[in-house]
Amino acid sequence: MTLVVFLLVPRLHLLDLAGPAQAFSTAADLGHGYELRYVAEHEEVPTAQGVPLRASVQWPALTADDLVIVPGWRGRFAAHARLSKATRAALVAHHASGGTVASVCAGAYALAQAGLLDGRRSTTHHALQDELAARYPATRVQRDVLYVVDDRVVTSAGIASGIDLALHLIAVRHGAADAAKVAREMVVYARRNGDEPQRSAMLRHRGHLSDTVHRAQDLIDARFADRLPLAEIAAACDVSPRTLTRLFSAATGMTPLRYQQTLRLERAENLIAHGSTVDAAARSTGFDDARMLRRLRSRLP
Known part of the structure; x- marks a missing residue:
């Protein structure tokens, strides 16, 4: 406790x-x-x-x-x-x-x-x-x-x-998916505008009204470290992959794959900040190897 x-x-x-x-x-x-x-x-x-x-x-x-x-x-x-x-x-x-x-x-x-x-x-x-x-x-x-x-x-x-x-x-402590569940229970998806780099990506891209995209995000939030083919996500939302990509991009400004990668990177940064090695953080968040994680971290502002 x-x-x-x-x-x-x-x-x-x-x-x-x-x-x-x-x-x-x-x-x-x-x-x-x-x-x-x-x-x-x-x-x-x-x-x-x-x-x-x-x-x-x-x-x-x-x-x-x-x-x-x-x-x-x-x-x-x-x-x-x-x-x-x-x-x-x-x-x-x-x-x-x-x-x-x-x-x-x-x-x-x-x-x-x-x-x-x-x-x-x-x-x-x-x-x-x-x-x-x-x-x-x-x-x-x-x-x-x-x-x-x-x-x-x-x-x-x-x-x-x-x-x-x-x-x-x-x-x-528990990962982005569980925090997203708490946020959803509290009905606080919409966040303030402006340059707020400390905001969690799971919340930053929830200020829209598309039920289809929310369902896709729920799935990605819960399984962001897994391999998630676009077709599987689209099937769970009862739309075609092409339609999902169009709706997702319009609502969030990024593709489902980019959203998943953003969640992985943010979670990896949290782990590293609390003492994890880059290699261990990469494994925990679903990156194929640490080189990809290092490349993405090098692009951070």
């Missing part, structure tokens, strides 16, 4: 908490072993939207597989969220033991207080990026991205980006 521990700060935004909490709860409903816990420095936590929450003041025992997430709050960084020495130490200890810590929106300030952003890349809500950079010059603030991953420290932008963060963490 993996614990997902949310550290609640006064005046937190409900969606900063509810978005990732729903994602991990849905993943648990789909058969993954997640248990959600809530901790705070005081049992009652006021929220920005006026609904009080209750949390434990005792941290559970954590392992390296567990996650700690800090939702953001209303107000500037310095307001409402000066963490105690014990809370900062708990964040540091979890990361030092091999665990992952994450933040949504202003929650980056909590990680910065604990020193976890020193020397690491980070992001936060666009309205707070200048303040984060000024208060904590040791962190390298990345602008105009949904989330940033740096050595098991994951920071995300404003409010709803916490869902993107949670889906990324689920994809890293």
Whole structure:
């Protein structure tokens, strides 16, 4: 059982908490072993939207597989969220033991207080990026991205980006297909526009209305590491290969084969970022050999 521990700060935004909490709860409903816990420095936590929450003041025992997430709050960084020495130490200890810590929106300030952003890349809500950079010059603030991953420290932008963060963490642990199932249950296929290189490909190309293409993507998402002839995908969608290619290209801007290759490459990048060798990542994601994976990685911006 993996614990997902949310550290609640006064005046937190409900969606900063509810978005990732729903994602991990849905993943648990789909058969993954997640248990959600809530901790705070005081049992009652006021929220920005006026609904009080209750949390434990005792941290559970954590392992390296567990996650700690800090939702953001209303107000500037310095307001409402000066963490105690014990809370900062708990964040540091979890990361030092091999665990992952994450933040949504202003929650980056909590990680910065604990020193976890020193020397690491980070992001936060666009309205707070200048303040984060000024208060904590040791962190390298990345602008105009949904989330940033740096050595098991994951920071995300404003409010709803916490869902993107949670889906990324689920994809890293269980693969793109399972994260896509969670996203579909939450009805969050449509993503924001703009240059967001950290977005998952399984979500980036789901903002369309073609049921046929969604069915094709469901099959590719679930079996992206397998050999999937175009004819097999088309048959599963009750259309001809030519029609599928036309519909798929119109909806996503790429062919089914290119989409599958994109999923493979993204999953391989996740594996490599978490310590896998290129050869092992290539085998796990369905590449015939590591040379193809290396060539594709060399073309990445």
